[in-house]
Amino acid sequence: MTAVQTPVAAVVPSPDARAQRLTAAVVTGGLIVLGAVLGLVWAWWSPTRPPGVRIPGGTVQLNESEAFAAADGRFGLITAVVGLLAGGLVWYRRSSRGPWVAAALAVGGLAGAWVMAQVGHLVGGGTNDGKLYTKIDNLPLSLHMTGLFGVEALLAVFVYSVLAAFAVDDDLGRPDPDRDAARRSGKEPLISPQYLVQHSGTDGNGPGLSEQGELPPQDPPYRP
Numbered sequence: 001m002t003a004v005q006t007p008v009a010a011v012v013p014s015p016d017a018r019a020q021r022l023t024a025a026v027v028t029g030g031l032i033v034l035g036a037v038l039g040l041v042w043a044w045w046s047p048t049r050p051p052g053v054r055i056p057g058g059t060v061q062l063n064e065s066e067a068f069a070a071a072d073g074r075f076g077l078i079t080a081v082v083g084l085l086a087g088g089l090v091w092y093r094r095s096s097r098g099p100w101v102a103a104a105l106a107v108g109g110l111a112g113a114w115v116m117a118q119v120g121h122l123v124g125g126g127t128n129d130g131k132l133y134t135k136i137d138n139l140p141l142s143l144h145m146t147g148l149f150g151v152e153a154l155l156a157v158f159v160y161s162v163l164a165a166f167a168v169d170d171d172l173g174r175p176d177p178d179r180d181a182a183r184r185s186g187k188e189p190l191i192s193p194q195y196l197v198q199h200s201g202t203d204g205n206g207p208g209l210s211e212q213g214e215l216p217p218q219d220p221p222y223r224p
Helices: 015-045 066-091 099-123 146-165 177-185
Strands: 052-055 059-062
Touching: 015 066, 015 099, 066 099, 066 146, 099 146
Parallel strands: none
Antiparallel strands: 052 059
């Protein structure tokens, strides 16, 4: 006997899914490009780093001062603003709302913050090289509090999640031509017929709408 193989239909993504994935790719790429631009802003805005001393082991003993905290603080402020704006602006594109865009905010936020730190480090100038036990006056710009890498992604996803939680519609308000046309015509029922009261003055155990007039009520109405 020859086995007959049943052809398997290819799964074609719906237009809505394709729109979400495309928007997710654009959001991720946009946040990365924006991170590169903001790296220049961070390098320009950060204060001059204090000197350090070259010590054995290939490391530099830093002269801790407010300049390091100020550079990290400004990095965190920039990424926080970007995260808040990104989460809010992406939400207003109704056709692409969903998990793909939320994931893009997380991935793009992390990648954008990392690119920002790298660009700021490269264009900020300075060096860690020098003779042993000599003072290095111009240290490079670096992010010391690495936890700040997650600020942008965390705030972007938080804002997006809050807006999704308070969405009026279960479908996150994505466009639906049939539903929108019904709303414009004023013919959309507020309550589905199966949830209407079947018999006024009874306990609701009567037949459904399609059965009324054909079957008697299951229980007699309660009369006190």
